[in-house]
Amino acid sequence: MARLNLNGKTLDVKVDGDTPLLWTIREQAGLTGTKYGCGVGQCGACAVHINGELQRSCSIAIKDIKPTDKIVTIEGLSPTSSTAVQKAWAAVDVPQCGYCQSGQIMAATALLAKKPKPTDADIDAAMTNICRCGTYQRIRAAVHMAADMKKA
Amino acid sequence: MTKIAQTKVSRRTVVGTSLAAGGMAIGVGAGGITTALAQKVLADAATGAEVSAWVVIAPDDTVTIRVARSEMGQGTLTGLCQLVAEELECDWKKVKAEYPTPGQNLARNRVWGDMSTGGSRGIRGSQDYVRQGGAAARQMLLQAAANRWKVPVEELTVRDSVVSHTKSNRQTTYGKLVADASKLPVPDLKTIKLKDPKDWKLIGKAGVKRLDTAGKLNGSQVYAIDVKLPGMLTATIMDAPVFGNKLKSYDEAKVKAMPGIKGVYKVGDTAVAVVADTFWQAKKGLDALNPTWDESANNKVSSESIAEILTAGLASTEGVFVGNKGGDADAGIAGAAKKITAIYGSPFWNHATMEPMNCTAKWTADKCEVWVATQNGDASLAACAEAAGLKPAQCEVYKYHLGGGFGRRGQQDYTTKAVLLAKQLPGVPVKTIWTREEDMRQGKFRPVSQCKLEAGLDAQGNITGFKMRIAGPSILASVAPSRMGPGGSDPIAFQGLIAEGPEGHLGYDIPNRTIDYAMRNLHVPVSFWRGVNANQNAVYVECFIDELAKEAGQDPLAFRRKMLAKSPKHLAILNAVADKIGWEKSPPPTGVSRGIAQFMCYGSYIAAAAEVSVSDRGKLKVHRLVMGTDPGYAVNPGQIEAQVQGSVAYGLGASFYQKITIKDGRVVEENFDTYESMRLEDFPKIETVLQASGGFWGGVGEPTICVATPAVLNAIFAATGKPVRTLPLRDLKLRA
Ligand code: FES
Ligand code: FES
Numbered sequence: 001m002a003r004l005n006l007n008g009k010t011l012d013v014k015v016d017g018d019t020p021l022l023w024t025i026r027e028q029a030g031l032t033g034t035k036y037g038c039g040v041g042q043c044g045a046c047a048v049h050i051n052g053e054l055q056r057s058c059s060i061a062i063k064d065i066k067p068t069d070k071i072v073t074i075e076g077l078s079p080t081s082s083t084a085v086q087k088a089w090a091a092v093d094v095p096q097c098g099y100c101q102s103g104q105i106m107a108a109t110a111l112l113a114k115k116p117k118p119t120d121a122d123i124d125a126a127m128t129n130i131c132r133c134g135t136y137q138r139i140r141a142a143v144h145m146a147a148d149m150k151k152a
Numbered sequence: 153m154t155k156i157a158q159t160k161v162s163r164r165t166v167v168g169t170s171l172a173a174g175g176m177a178i179g180v181g182a183g184g185i186t187t188a189l190a191q192k193v194l195a196d197a198a199t200g201a202e203v204s205a206w207v208v209i210a211p212d213d214t215v216t217i218r219v220a221r222s223e224m225g226q227g228t229l230t231g232l233c234q235l236v237a238e239e240l241e242c243d244w245k246k247v248k249a250e251y252p253t254p255g256q257n258l259a260r261n262r263v264w265g266d267m268s269t270g271g272s273r274g275i276r277g278s279q280d281y282v283r284q285g286g287a288a289a290r291q292m293l294l295q296a297a298a299n300r301w302k303v304p305v306e307e308l309t310v311r312d313s314v315v316s317h318t319k320s321n322r323q324t325t326y327g328k329l330v331a332d333a334s335k336l337p338v339p340d341l342k343t344i345k346l347k348d349p350k351d352w353k354l355i356g357k358a359g360v361k362r363l364d365t366a367g368k369l370n371g372s373q374v375y376a377i378d379v380k381l382p383g384m385l386t387a388t389i390m391d392a393p394v395f396g397n398k399l400k401s402y403d404e405a406k407v408k409a410m411p412g413i414k415g416v417y418k419v420g421d422t423a424v425a426v427v428a429d430t431f432w433q434a435k436k437g438l439d440a441l442n443p444t445w446d447e448s449a450n451n452k453v454s455s456e457s458i459a460e461i462l463t464a465g466l467a468s469t470e471g472v473f474v475g476n477k478g479g480d481a482d483a484g485i486a487g488a489a490k491k492i493t494a495i496y497g498s499p500f501w502n503h504a505t506m507e508p509m510n511c512t513a514k515w516t517a518d519k520c521e522v523w524v525a526t527q528n529g530d531a532s533l534a535a536c537a538e539a540a541g542l543k544p545a546q547c548e549v550y551k552y553h554l555g556g557g558f559g560r561r562g563q564q565d566y567t568t569k570a571v572l573l574a575k576q577l578p579g580v581p582v583k584t585i586w587t588r589e590e591d592m593r594q595g596k597f598r599p600v601s602q603c604k605l606e607a608g609l610d611a612q613g614n615i616t617g618f619k620m621r622i623a624g625p626s627i628l629a630s631v632a633p634s635r636m637g638p639g640g641s642d643p644i645a646f647q648g649l650i651a652e653g654p655e656g657h658l659g660y661d662i663p664n665r666t667i668d669y670a671m672r673n674l675h676v677p678v679s680f681w682r683g684v685n686a687n688q689n690a691v692y693v694e695c696f697i698d699e700l701a702k703e704a705g706q707d708p709l710a711f712r713r714k715m716l717a718k719s720p721k722h723l724a725i726l727n728a729v730a731d732k733i734g735w736e737k738s739p740p741p742t743g744v745s746r747g748i749a750q751f752m753c754y755g756s757y758i759a760a761a762a763e764v765s766v767s768d769r770g771k772l773k774v775h776r777l778v779m780g781t782d783p784g785y786a787v788n789p790g791q792i793e794a795q796v797q798g799s800v801a802y803g804l805g806a807s808f809y810q811k812i813t814i815k816d817g818r819v820v821e822e823n824f825d826t827y828e829s830m831r832l833e834d835f836p837k838i839e840t841v842l843q844a845s846g847g848f849w850g851g852v853g854e855p856t857i858c859v860a861t862p863a864v865l866n867a868i869f870a871a872t873g874k875p876v877r878t879l880p881l882r883d884l885k886l887r888a
Binding site (some may be wrong): 034036 | 224225364365366367368369370371372373374375377378411431436479496507553554555556558583587588797798799800801807829830831832833835837840
């Protein structure tokens with residue numbers, strides 16, 4: 001049994017302590033926007049925020065999560081997709097298959113929280129998620145656009 | 153937001169006639185619809201009605217367009233809707249898309265035609281009949297207005313779903329006409345006149361956004377892996393790591409005692425699955441299961457042993473098929489002033505779709521349903537029926553947007569396995585999820601190959617003879633033996649290399665030539681991988697052409713141009729990328745070198761020009777990459793640009809980093825740590841040149857992938873003087 005603070009709500013889950021946060025979010029909390037891509041911390045499809053930090057949820061066991069840790073998933077950003085990152089993503093028409101995009105959006109959101117006006121080099125360093133469809137050029141454009149929107 | 157709701161296809165009990173893909177009108181009644189659908193029909197009577205098979209309109213003017221092809225990121229869903237909407241003259245802002253199910257397609261005599269989505273055919277393979285479907289619906293709606301107002305239909309105009317009769321100053325909308333229109337007969341397709349391309353308003357328009365974006369921004373898009381059904385269990389599976397070996401043993405008792413485990417089941421002769429309440433429990437069970445397999449001769453196969461077979465194939469006369477022959481290549485080379493020979497090679501590549509393979513299935517004695525991401529709904533239905541031991545009419549397939557396809561989800565092994573498993577738990581929906589590792593081990597790979605190229609040059613640097621021998625496994629032999637050519641040949645081996653043909657031909661005018669293929673089939677399954685054999689064929693031809701240009705002392709662009717005089721479209725797109733990069737007008741910056749390449753495949757003409765630098769320590773940087781395509785007609789320029797960019801990430805990324813190694817008969821690379829993917833940091837800025845010259849329909853999703861790599865390799869060759877003949881680049885020292 002573990003207690004999670006997920007998107008501002010308290011959730012008690014009955015899973016083994018070694019269960020990754022990813023699968024707890026998907027199967028216990030039923031929030032499927034967080035995706036399984038590799039399970040080994042390589043792809044970023046499973047990215048969430050824990051206490052404001054970007055984390056790959058496939059590589060964090062439930063036993064290492066404290067009830068006070070604030071976990072935010074893609075569903076917790078804005079149900080109407082009204083954050084600057086989501087709006088920029090829509091404006092630039094970033095997603096192709098879309099499967100990696102929850103993770104990309106979580107990564108971009110975390111980046112902009114730290115660096116409101118990222119350079120291309122900042123984007124290179126922070127946006128390490130894999131997109132097999134190759135939406136990278138639009139991701140870069142959308143991160144810049146979101147930064148501009150936030151400033152405005 | 154566009155919701156794809158395949159269980160919601162509306163259908164009238166009183167449809168008069170409907171469109172068939174084959175171009176004939178056929179009668180359809182209520183026969184064959186399931187109870188659930190029949191009930192749905194009643195509900196739909198209030199909310200909307202089907203005009204033609206492709207179009208359902210609701211009283212509030214919402215237009216639902218049926219899309220038979222699958223959306224896997226390539227934007228086909230949006231493009232197909234544009235094609236229908238262009239002829240329908242409906243309000244684009246109120247367009248939604250819907251997948252008809254393969255079961256409905258079967259029940260309605262394949263009214264939606266071919267559901268397979270591959271070969272860059274999504275748009276070009278259905279553009280004619282979907283536009284006709286839109287036009288037929290428009291004609292019926294206009295006729296309904298004419299009947300109501302008792303005016304000649306010719307006096308009506310329509311724009312954005314609003315029908316007007318100017319003379320009497322009357323207006324109405326599609327939503328108010330649909331009930332009447334749906335009772336009219338569908339016009340004879342032969343009488344339907346499609347718009348002249350010059351009158352298109354929506355097709356080719358810049359800035360038309362995708363219809364399927366909203367759900368991909370907030371986690372609400374449901375993929376097959378996200379499916380939830382009451383009472384569902386989750387499974388994970390492991391098949392023979394040495395393809396085809398029989399399952400021998402596993403520790404069932406130990407695993408059955410683990411928490412959440414519902415059972416351990418054999419799947420076919422070679423695979424075993426663990427079923428549990430949750431994925432993680434199933435995975436832990438499988439990790440503890442310790443399955444073993446019988447051994448076979450395949451246990452001895454390695455990348456090295458495969459290479460030996462292919463190298464032997466380069467010089468063999470056995471199992472050789474000719475794809476393009478003219479004049480006398482041997483004599484041309486024998487009498488040449490200079491003779492050049494090179495051997496190239498390409499590794500196996502895996503698809504590694506972002507969403508690992510998965511499929512949910514529910515089996516009962518008289519019905520089987522699957523929830524799946526598929527590139528071929530019809531094939532999924534067939535696979536489901538066969539594995540279920542039921543008739544196709546007793547089965548149904550619910551299609552979900554794919555988290556990537558790239559050819560992998562054209563094969564239905566995962567559907568088959570999921571159904572074989574679910575059959576052992578009657579009445580229980582079972583979702584089978586492949587781990588990334590299993591997905592990688594059980595790939596359907598881009599075929600490995602080698603290629604020997606020989607040519608002669610005369611004193612003026614003209615090619616006097618050209619020979620190309622490819623050796624490798626055949627895709628058709630692996631996945632579709634029934635589609636093989638005469639004498640068991642595989643025409644796919646010659647993609648882009650044949651002398652003539654609208655799908656793709658070698659544009660170069662080389663009178664003395666022989667291009668042939670030594671088929672060498674292996675135990676490793678091979679299949680269609682984005683760009684298919686055009687990937688390696690373009691590398692072989694275009695990189696060797698640069699080697700010849702260098703031997704001839706000629707500029708690579710000029711060397712190509714003189715051989716393309718009879719291929720104006722090949723030449724035009726080559727010239728377009730050369731212009732854009734400034735090949736003749738401005739030299740590259742110091743330390744930067746250029747490369748160029750062209751090819752034709754999937755009915756489109758493509759070319760690329762690259763600027764790269766290679767540091768003294770051999771580090772490669774791509775500074776610019778100009779990608780040109782002439783697909784004939786461009787339906788959605790923004791999505792074409794996205795596909796061009798995506799093709800570079802996929803194809804050039806593979807050339808940079810990827811190879812699948814075979815050791816002891818099995819795949820070595822099992823995840824993205826060893827099978828690296830191109831990431832944002834490496835992605836060069838792409839400058840897309842879209843030169844849609846009109847008059848033909850070429851593909852978009854794949855073609856450009858084939859020229860990105862040879863353009864970059866040729867630029868490396870220009871930088872280092874050393875041709876690059878094998879991949880991935882990661883394994884090479886670019887400077888001696
Ligand atoms: S699934 Fe977590 S990083 Fe890939
Ligand atoms: S959009 Fe398909 S993997 Fe990124």
